[in-house]
Amino acid sequence: MKFSYQSRITASALFMLLVTLLIMAALWFPRTDRTIKVMDLLFVIDITQSMDVKDVDQNGEEISRLTWATEYTKQTLQQLPCGSHVGLAAFTEARSLVLINPVEVCSSYNDLTQMLSKINGSMAWALSSEVSKAAFTAVEQAKLMEPVPDVVFITDGHEAPPLSDTLFPKFKGKLGEVSGVFVGIGGEKLLPIPKHDIDGTDLGVWEQNDVMHEDVYASLRNESVETRAAKPRNEHLSSQKKSHLEQLANMLDFDFVSSPSKPNTVISALEHKVKMRDQVVSYDWAPWFTGIALLFLVLLYFPVRFFRD
Amino acid sequence: MTLLGLQWASPMMFLLLPLVFLPWFTHNQDKTVAWSQFVPVDSLSNMIGFALKLLASLVLAGLILSLAGPYYPEQTVERVGNGAEVVVLVDRSRSMDDPFSTRDKALAVNRTVGKGDSKRRIAQKYLLEFVDKRPDDRFGFVLFSDKALDLLPLSYNKDSIRATIDASALGKGLSETNIAQALIKAGEMYGKEAYHGSRTVLLVSDGGQEFTDEDKQTIAALYKRENLTLYWIYMRSTAGLSLDEEGTDNSWGNTPEKRLHKFFQSLGVPYRVFEIESVKSFSEAIDTIDKQQDQTLIVNEVMPREIKTAPFFWVAMITMLLLMMAQFYTAWGVRKAHE
Numbered sequence: 001m002k003f004s005y006q007s008r009i010t011a012s013a014l015f016m017l018l019v020t021l022l023i024m025a026a027l028w029f030p031r032t033d034r035t036i037k038v039m040d041l042l043f044v045i046d047i048t049q050s051m052d053v054k055d056v057d058q059n060g061e062e063i064s065r066l067t068w069a070t071e072y073t074k075q076t077l078q079q080l081p082c083g084s085h086v087g088l089a090a091f092t093e094a095r096s097l098v099l100i101n102p103v104e105v106c107s108s109y110n111d112l113t114q115m116l117s118k119i120n121g122s123m124a125w126a127l128s129s130e131v132s133k134a135a136f137t138a139v140e141q142a143k144l145m146e147p148v149p150d151v152v153f154i155t156d157g158h159e160a161p162p163l164s165d166t167l168f169p170k171f172k173g174k175l176g177e178v179s180g181v182f183v184g185i186g187g188e189k190l191l192p193i194p195k196h197d198i199d200g201t202d203l204g205v206w207e208q209n210d211v212m213h214e215d216v217y218a219s220l221r222n223e224s225v226e227t228r229a230a231k232p233r234n235e236h237l238s239s240q241k242k243s244h245l246e247q248l249a250n251m252l253d254f255d256f257v258s259s260p261s262k263p264n265t266v267i268s269a270l271e272h273k274v275k276m277r278d279q280v281v282s283y284d285w286a287p288w289f290t291g292i293a294l295l296f297l298v299l300l301y302f303p304v305r306f307f308r309d
Numbered sequence: 310m311t312l313l314g315l316q317w318a319s320p321m322m323f324l325l326l327p328l329v330f331l332p333w334f335t336h337n338q339d340k341t342v343a344w345s346q347f348v349p350v351d352s353l354s355n356m357i358g359f360a361l362k363l364l365a366s367l368v369l370a371g372l373i374l375s376l377a378g379p380y381y382p383e384q385t386v387e388r389v390g391n392g393a394e395v396v397v398l399v400d401r402s403r404s405m406d407d408p409f410s411t412r413d414k415a416l417a418v419n420r421t422v423g424k425g426d427s428k429r430r431i432a433q434k435y436l437l438e439f440v441d442k443r444p445d446d447r448f449g450f451v452l453f454s455d456k457a458l459d460l461l462p463l464s465y466n467k468d469s470i471r472a473t474i475d476a477s478a479l480g481k482g483l484s485e486t487n488i489a490q491a492l493i494k495a496g497e498m499y500g501k502e503a504y505h506g507s508r509t510v511l512l513v514s515d516g517g518q519e520f521t522d523e524d525k526q527t528i529a530a531l532y533k534r535e536n537l538t539l540y541w542i543y544m545r546s547t548a549g550l551s552l553d554e555e556g557t558d559n560s561w562g563n564t565p566e567k568r569l570h571k572f573f574q575s576l577g578v579p580y581r582v583f584e585i586e587s588v589k590s591f592s593e594a595i596d597t598i599d600k601q602q603d604q605t606l607i608v609n610e611v612m613p614r615e616i617k618t619a620p621f622f623w624v625a626m627i628t629m630l631l632l633m634m635a636q637f638y639t640a641w642g643v644r645k646a647h648e
Contacts (some may be wrong), residue, residue, distance in 0.1 A: 099473070294369070301365060301369075
């Protein structure tokens with residue numbers, strides 16, 4: 001197909017007119033209201049001592065589970081659209097202590113990240129680590145907030161003291177109002193846990209005889225001494241307790257994500273699980289107009305002759 | 310990243326910048342010329358051709374740069390306001406879960422407050438009210454149990470301090486409290502800051518504590534050095550004598566709260582205690598502090614980020630207009646020539 005020189009030059013002039021109009025639109029087209037879906041989240045970070053185990057690989061470096069957890073939370077905050085509300089809580093003993101109720105993530109980003117940087121094991125007020133109960137309190141406390149957030153619970157799942165297979169804590173509250181995701185962290189291998197006392201003094205690692213290896217009901221069961229002795233005594237070591245977290249997730253109708261590498265993994269898991277709220281934002285169309293104008297110009301000036309024959 | 314004194318939201322767009330050279334490779338609307346030597350060399354035409362290519366490059370550059378999202382980052386501007394800087398310390402001990410007890414139990418307090426309305430909740434409510442009353446104040450928050458954590462460094466963000474105060478009212482109290490640690494943490498928070506105006510530490514607790522001599526010295530030195538004013542909102546647990554009353558028997562004089570009060574008085578910094586035994590007196594205390602702490606304060610105001618795409622659009626648009634007109638002129642000329 002061949003056009004005359006004359007028609008080609010007229011066509012390109014009209015094309016340029018179109019581009020000019022697009023640039024004018026980019027400059028003057030008003031912003032419009034648009035609703036986007038946002039989530040309200042309460043991040044609960046496990047600060048018990050097993051979180052100090054350094055078995056998370058990040059760019060070839062082994063960092064502690066807690067370091068990973070705060071860094072991951074920070075990255076997730078950056079990914080959340082403005083309008084989402086985020087609260088922070090720390091978990092040790094048998095409860096999640098809420099540090100800040102959900103606040104709008106963009107305007108309070110500085111305060112949230114400052115607070116995240118303060119979250120560490122030294123703020124622990126007791127040394128046990130009852131993951132299940134802490135998750136339950138997180139859910140219960142989330143219900144008291146306005147708007148009610150869903151929960152992102154970051155933990156290695158290590159219960160200390162250990163739980164019985166049958167007599168474990170059960171969630172008695174109402175399900176459905178609050179959902180969320182368990183984010184499991186920690187490696188597959190059982191590793192020694194750095195030990196320190198409540199004041200943070202370094203005491204080496206937890207030894208086999210420092211911890212309980214059976215749940216508190218063990219002595220009530222009619223098990224022979226041999227059966228009990230044959231059980232592994234590994235509670236002083238820690239790895240990611242995936243099956244336990246899966247079980248907990250089932251109980252609470254949460255999702256479970258194990259060692260995610262990107263913030264989007266958790267965000268998309270949440271999108272399937274939690275309630276989304278409509279947030280009206282003013283939307284700027286300028287990038288669309290600019291993009292199309294740019295594309296047209298590139299087509300107009302494309303050096304076709306280089307690609308002929 | 311920074312370029313041309315601006316920040317760029319999507320610097321990846323810079324990768325498109327080589328596209329600005331496209332016009333220089335395009336052959337000008339090839340028309341069939343039998344032998345190019347026939348075309349006379351015309352310096353004016355060459356110059357116009359050069360100028361048109363330059364203009365086209367400019368449009369492309371303008372569009373690409375505007376897509377890269379130029380903006381002036383948010384800036385902090387100082388202005389003079391009225392108010393104070395306040396670090397809030399709220400006791401999280403178990404006893405704060407209880408409702409007020411008063412000398413006159415029969416009085417309406419417990420009834421109007423309602424069951425389950427703990428001292429913690431009341432403290433939350435009035436602290437929030439205090440925050441709302443004071444638009445210029447900068448607030449910080451120290452969480453303390455047996456350890457103290459400077460959870461919220463001094464911040465102008467009212468949402469953050471409100472949400473932190475709200476969080477402090479959730480859940481059960483913690484077993485131990487260490488007031489000395491918390492007071493030191495609060496003092497240290499000011500140590501890191503430039504002096505802006507009146508600096509206050511607002512301690513809300515329902516009990517006293519015996520401090521070690523070491524802690525006492527640290528606190529005294531720190532509070533004097535940092536020029537702090539101390540307010541203690543003492544939410545009395547036991548119906549009894551007020552802190553300033555000289556009890557007839559020694560048992561009252563030796564209670565931890567009484568000794569803490571004496572220590573605070575001996576600090577040598579402005580100090581005032583508010584003994585709260587009802588919701589009403591809490592609200593009065595807050596009002597008093599509100600009135601007292603109304604001095605000149607340097608306020609850092611954050612100016613939000615300013616999006617700076619418009620100048621790039623203007624350049625692109627004006628240039629594009631010129632190009633377009635040139636092209637229409639050419640089209641017109643060509644048509645004329647054909648006629």
